[in-house]
Amino acid sequence: MSQQQSKQAKKIVHTISKHEIPSTLIKGAVMSAGAQTGKSLMSKLTKHPLLILGIGIAAGYYAHKYRKEIISSVNSAGEKSKDFVLQQKENIEDMVAETKESD
Numbered sequence: 249m250s251q252q253q254s255k256q257a258k259k260i261v262h263t264i265s266k267h268e269i270p271s272t273l274i275k276g277a278v279m280s281a282g283a284q285t286g287k288s289l290m291s292k293l294t295k296h297p298l299l300i301l302g303i304g305i306a307a308g309y310y311a312h313k314y315r316k317e318i319i320s321s322v323n324s325a326g327e328k329s330k331d332f333v334l335q336q337k338e339n340i341e342d343m344v345a346e347t348k349e350s351d
Contacts, residue, residue, distance in 0.1 A: 268350055311318065 293303075
């Protein structure tokens, strides 16, 4: 390996170690901490069935309380998805018509 190639390799390693490795380490540490927290939370939940019951009751209460908003949000998302699909279908039909015209 020539001296110039060696310098380029060191520069690349320095750039990688300077920018990518710390962000990768941070992401890995956050994911590990999240997994550990989730694991400890789940182990506590399985040991306390009344806590699970309480969480279920609270979730049911809020789902019932905000049921109209939830239903309207779901319906709105459904309408938007239908509009999106129709728009994409029209775009595809236009592209097919253009290709047929060019032939």
